[in-house]
Amino acid sequence: MEMNLGFITLEGFMRRDDGNKKKLKFCFISCGQFGGRQGDELARLGHDVYALNTSESDLSDLKIVQNIIKLDGYNGAVKDIERGQAAIKDNRDKVLSLLSNSDVVDADFVFVIAGMGGGTGNAAAPIILSNLSRVRKPFNGKPSFGAIVSVPGSWEKRGIKKNARWGLSHIDELIKRNACGSVTIVDNEKLFTMTEGIFSDTETRLEWTDYGNSTLAALLTEVAFLTSLPSSKTFDEDELLDVLSTPGYYSSGKCYIYEDDSLEVNSLTSLIEKSFRESPTANDFDYELDAVNGFVAVIHPKHKNPIISDSEFRTLEERFGRFIANAEKPHSGLIDNSNWGTITSRGKHNEGERNKAILYTGVVCSALPDRIAKMLEEIDREEQELELKKNERKNKTALDLSAFKTIAKNEVATTKEPVNSEFDLFGDSNSKSNEKDDDDFML
Numbered sequence: 001m002e003m004n005l006g007f008i009t010l011e012g013f014m015r016r017d018d019g020n021k022k023k024l025k026f027c028f029i030s031c032g033q034f035g036g037r038q039g040d041e042l043a044r045l046g047h048d049v050y051a052l053n054t055s056e057s058d059l060s061d062l063k064i065v066q067n068i069i070k071l072d073g074y075n076g077a078v079k080d081i082e083r084g085q086a087a088i089k090d091n092r093d094k095v096l097s098l099l100s101n102s103d104v105v106d107a108d109f110v111f112v113i114a115g116m117g118g119g120t121g122n123a124a125a126p127i128i129l130s131n132l133s134r135v136r137k138p139f140n141g142k143p144s145f146g147a148i149v150s151v152p153g154s155w156e157k158r159g160i161k162k163n164a165r166w167g168l169s170h171i172d173e174l175i176k177r178n179a180c181g182s183v184t185i186v187d188n189e190k191l192f193t194m195t196e197g198i199f200s201d202t203e204t205r206l207e208w209t210d211y212g213n214s215t216l217a218a219l220l221t222e223v224a225f226l227t228s229l230p231s232s233k234t235f236d237e238d239e240l241l242d243v244l245s246t247p248g249y250y251s252s253g254k255c256y257i258y259e260d261d262s263l264e265v266n267s268l269t270s271l272i273e274k275s276f277r278e279s280p281t282a283n284d285f286d287y288e289l290d291a292v293n294g295f296v297a298v299i300h301p302k303h304k305n306p307i308i309s310d311s312e313f314r315t316l317e318e319r320f321g322r323f324i325a326n327a328e329k330p331h332s333g334l335i336d337n338s339n340w341g342t343i344t345s346r347g348k349h350n351e352g353e354r355n356k357a358i359l360y361t362g363v364v365c366s367a368l369p370d371r372i373a374k375m376l377e378e379i380d381r382e383e384q385e386l387e388l389k390k391n392e393r394k395n396k397t398a399l400d401l402s403a404f405k406t407i408a409k410n411e412v413a414t415t416k417e418p419v420n421s422e423f424d425l426f427g428d429s430n431s432k433s434n435e436k437d438d439d440d441f442m443l
Contacts, residue, residue: 032121077119084123235333253279291324
């Protein structure tokens with residue numbers, strides 16, 4: 001696989017020739033700074049990516065994306081949603097041209113990527129999602145498009161969180177109207193916490209944002225490719241599209257299963273939980289009660305003593321069904337594989353590690369993850385408290401400063417000239433001004 005992967009690491013099965021020609025076609029519309037950076041990583045993997053932004057500098061930072069859409073008349077949105085909306089509307093023809101592009105119209109699924117804390121992406125995402133239904137055919141009666149959004153961490157400013165509240169409320173409305181498919185949530189709080197001390201294979205310390213962008217790009221691409229691989233129990237393209245097209249909030253993950261791992265019932269549940277916990281996507285959902293669709297798939301070595309037997313996989317299916325009990329028809333697949341190791345930048349790969357299987361999971365839930373829901377509630381409380389304090393201050397008598405306009409002057413003894421005339425810079429400038437006090441501000 002000849003491509004510049006940057007920090008991305010792919011699983012060895014991505015080298016298989018029997019899946020390359022059939023993999024799903026995704027298209028990504030990357031809005032704003034976060035959208036562009038996430039889109040750049042997806043472009044490394046050969047996906048169709050269109051980057052849209054008000055900021056020339058953000059667009060110039062992109063290394064891989066070729067399809068650039070600069071919103072004219074603006075150089076950034078300064079985290080102002082109204083300014084971002086105006087930029088979209090003022091560049092209406094450019095946006096409509098993008099939406100009618102064959103890559104957008106003909107893709108199997110379209111993702112709109114945006115950060116929920118800024119101005120451009122936050123404003124653009126609901127507008128573009130609202131209009132994709134005009135150009136996209138539904139999948140089995142469901143929207144064949146969705147979103148990937150990042151949500152501010154607890155340390156970020158109140159204004160950023162208020163922006164996120166605005167963006168998420170509009171996206172949530174689309175979900176409730178079944179006018180948008182799955183929305184992948186990247187929680188900055190989780191991502192920052194889980195990436196402390198993570199290094200690349202070149203011993204370079206990874207920024208948490210770089211780790212999240214590269215890991216999510218790899219995860220989406222591997223799952224899509226997995227659906228095209230032949231097997232006795234296939235998790236196919238339409239099953240993945242059925243999950244992605246389901247309105248709700250999507251989380252996905254993966255983890256390894258080794259030969260010496262226990263596959264008892266409780267251990268299988270722990271593996272499912274681990275796959276979400278180690279994912280770049282949010283995972284603090286109520287999976288049991290809020291799940292509406294999902295999948296579990298395992299790719300394992302093809303030999304006489306597999307890592308996971310057919311009976312163990314049936315138990316895994318049963319445990320996954322209990323894990324997302326509210327989802328009535330989750331999908332599953334068990335795929336044989338003989339291409340292992342990993343693929344890294346410049347085509348380097350490691351042929352070892354044949355003694356493991358890989359578990360992939362994905363779930364769509366009807367409600368937001370717990371931390372983000374609480375953050376939005378906290379912002380509401382803070383806004384109400386702030387408004388209350390403002391109203392209380394209105395009832396107080398305002399301080400009248402007009403009485404302090406006159407400058408009190410003390411009479412001092414005057415001298416005809418400085419103590420030492422050699423230091424006199426003003427010469428004969430002893431005339432006094434009789435102007436009014438307000439004239440003291442004149443230059």
